[in-house]
Amino acid sequence: MKDILSQLNPAFDHRNRLGIMSVLAVNDWVDYNTLKELLNLTDGNLASHLKPLEAQEYIEYRKQFVGRRPQTTYAATEKGKIAFKAHLDALEAMLKIGREIED
């Protein structure tokens, strides 16, 4: 059990960060406002969760202009996708053991 817990990635130790990774895992590029609406977060809140993921190089962003308005879009990096998958595998293993203990 301890072994598995150590495989859980601390970078994903928050539901909003898991949420961001979930959306980016199944979409190519997602703009800031769409993320905000999907996760139901405020500007500051979303930014504070994006930052650590950027620092780990799990996500990348690009800025572009749509008409006159700047738009930031985000994508999961290859590194981020691998880390996210490993985290999900660890979660799965943990839940399986949890169920066995309950049984």
Add this chain to the structure above:
Amino acid sequence: MSDTRQQLEHLAEMRSLMERSTRFLSLSGLSGVWAGFCALAGVFVLYQYLGIRPFGFEYGELYFNKAVQTIKWGLDYRSVFLIIAVLVLAAALAGGVFFTTRKARSRGERVWDASSKRLLWAMAVPLLTGGIFGLALLYRGYISFLAPVTLIFYGLALVNGSKYTLRDVENLGMLEIALGLTGVFFPGFGLDLWAIGFGFLHIFYGTRMYWKYDKPT
């Protein structure tokens, strides 16, 4: 194991986020029901114009042979086919937009977002191809293939689009394709199959989707 329960909640939320961010889920079942009635109304008018009965093929009434001989209401068959097609399409689309916008609003979601754009684009290519193909058939006078071809291309559009919306749409698409292919082999039933595919199947699937996803709880 409260930790387990919390993780399970996270997993459920992640699943929902993945769904909502890729699929357009505000598609209303009522759109389908409405489209079905529009199609049936269109076919009804066409039966009247041609002076035939549903499944009249069995009594030797081939609708496309009748069509080329018919001039009624001061219109030849090409004009009637086109007018009915345009009116049915416009009415079905208008209703579809109306019901879907209403559903999106009640869910607090935007109608015009990345997922709806993706859905429309996925459907647009097969639909436009089929539409132009159909116009060419009409122009060249191959009207016995018109009904099956529209069914087939519409079905392909649904199967393609189903990746980006409610899954039920895929089954509907497969059935439309099957009806269309049947119609190519049995052209005499083309119009009747068209009525089943665009009319009754829409109503059936629309109702089912309405009860499954839209019904106010």
